[in-house]
Amino acid sequence: xxxxxxxxxxxxxxxxxxxxxxxxxxxxxxxxxxxxxxxxxxxxxxxxxxxxxxxxxxxxxxxxxxxxxxxxxxxxxxxxxxxxxxxxxxxxx
Amino acid sequence: xxxxxxxxxxxxxxxxxxxxxxxxxxxxxxxxxxxxxxxxxxxxxxxxxxxxxxxxxxxxxxxxxxxxxxxxxxxxxxxxxxxxxxxxxxxxxxxxxxxxxxxxxxxxxxxxxxxxxxxxxxxxxxxxxxxxxxxxxxxxxxxxxxxxxxxxxxxxxxxxxxxxxxxxxxxxxxxxxxxxxxxxxxxxxxxxxxxxxxxxxxxxxxxxxxxxxxxxxxxxxxxxxxxxxxxxxxxxxxxxxxxxxxxxxxxxxxxxxxxxxxxxxxxxxxxxxxxxxxxxxxxxxxxxxxxxxx
Numbered sequence: 108x109x110x111x112x113x114x115x116x117x118x119x120x121x122x123x124x125x126x127x128x129x130x131x132x133x134x135x136x137x138x139x140x141x142x143x144x145x146x147x148x149x150x151x152x153x154x155x156x157x158x159x160x161x162x163x164x165x166x167x168x169x170x171x172x173x174x175x176x177x178x179x180x181x182x183x184x185x186x187x188x189x190x191x192x193x194x195x196x197x198x199x200x
Numbered sequence: 201x202x203x204x205x206x207x208x209x210x211x212x213x214x215x216x217x218x219x220x221x222x223x224x225x226x227x228x229x230x231x232x233x234x235x236x237x238x239x240x241x242x243x244x245x246x247x248x249x250x251x252x253x254x255x256x257x258x259x260x261x262x263x264x265x266x267x268x269x270x271x272x273x274x275x276x277x278x279x280x281x282x283x284x285x286x287x288x289x290x291x292x293x294x295x296x297x298x299x300x301x302x303x304x305x306x307x308x309x310x311x312x313x314x315x316x317x318x319x320x321x322x323x324x325x326x327x328x329x330x331x332x333x334x335x336x337x338x339x340x341x342x343x344x345x346x347x348x349x350x351x352x353x354x355x356x357x358x359x360x361x362x363x364x365x366x367x368x369x370x371x372x373x374x375x376x377x378x379x380x381x382x383x384x385x386x387x388x389x390x391x392x393x394x395x396x397x398x399x400x401x402x403x404x405x406x407x408x409x410x411x412x413x414x415x416x417x418x419x420x421x422x423x424x425x426x427x428x429x430x431x432x433x434x435x436x437x438x439x440x441x442x443x444x445x446x447x448x449x450x451x452x453x454x455x456x457x458x459x460x461x462x463x464x465x466x467x468x469x470x471x472x473x474x475x476x477x478x479x480x481x482x483x484x485x486x487x488x489x490x491x492x493x494x
Binding site for chain 1: 275279281282284287288289290293297300301303304305307476477478479480481482483484
């Protein structure tokens with residue numbers, strides 16, 4: 108895995124979300140736009156867990172599990188991106 | 201003496217069973233609840249129960265400090281947000297996602313036993329191995345369309361690597377000698393048995409202990425969703441749901457008053473949610489409501 112920035116992290120997150128949901132990536136992009144952006148796209152807590160688990164493999168990193176988090180940390184795409192940025196970008200710097 | 205309750209939907213079945221336990225003084229041995237249409241509930245009963253639980257949560261009673269919404273309880277059996285039937289390989293994807301989320305949870309759960317969904321996809325077996333019971337049950341159901349009641353093999357051990365033709369469509373959820381050897385706490389759901397008859401799939405679930413105020417309604421929802429998943433994915437209709445509790449109980453002293461409140465509610469039947477919501481739509485409307493009083 109090369110250098111990670113917030114944009115590439117967002118791409119990886121949405122790719123993982125499409126994989127978990129079993130839909131094309133374009134369906135995720137369309138839904139994010141339809142809901143009004145990352146802040147408004149709400150994640151089911153179990154879906155968020157699966158996305159985190161998938162990103163652990165992508166980034167070969169240990170990410171926080173549900174027991175270590177408040178549900179607000181992964182309630183939207185924006186919240187989950189903040190959480191992952193904090194964890195992964197901090198690790199890299 | 202055991203009791204038998206038969207009712208039309210999840211909501212009325214819960215209400216009638218709860219009333220029966222209250223009438224018995226708060227504890228009932230061998231309570232059988234037969235739900236004719238498990239894909240329906242009564243939103244009036246559910247809303248009243250959730251409001252009561254929200255009140256109890258802030259009442260200072262330790263027994264209710266960790267109370268959860270019915271949606272959250274149901275998710276411990278069948279995480280409905282992971283089931284999107286329109287997607288390709290929906291059943292396989294659902295099972296794979298449950299495995300994925302349970303692996304993430306496993307790392308941080310410490311000595312806790314896990315969830316029922318976790319037990320369904322990874323039952324602890326011999327020498328550290330695990331068995332994906334849900335995958336095997338679905339495989340049996342999809343293959344054996346002409347058989348009605350071949351799905352029970354007494355003393356079946358999930359860890360046994362039997363050929364598929366000899367497996368049953370039972371699921372064991374209690375019995376791990378390492379983590380289940382406790383007097384109180386989960387897992388309370390011990391066993392689930394499925395029967396295919398007349399083109400429909402029915403379920404019987406056995407609880408060693410069932411707390412009716414905090415858990416039973418949500419458990420009924422989760423079991424009904426699991427039943428629907430297996431029926432739909434194996435090309436069957438949904439039959440009835442039987443939930444047996446060796447010991448069923450109410451947990452609050454004012455349960456009789458609440459039983460009287462339930463008796464006065466207008467029916468509000470509704471189909472239960474069976475699949476994930478549209479992409480990006482949350483479930484905050486299913487959380488416990490704001491409490492009425494301190």
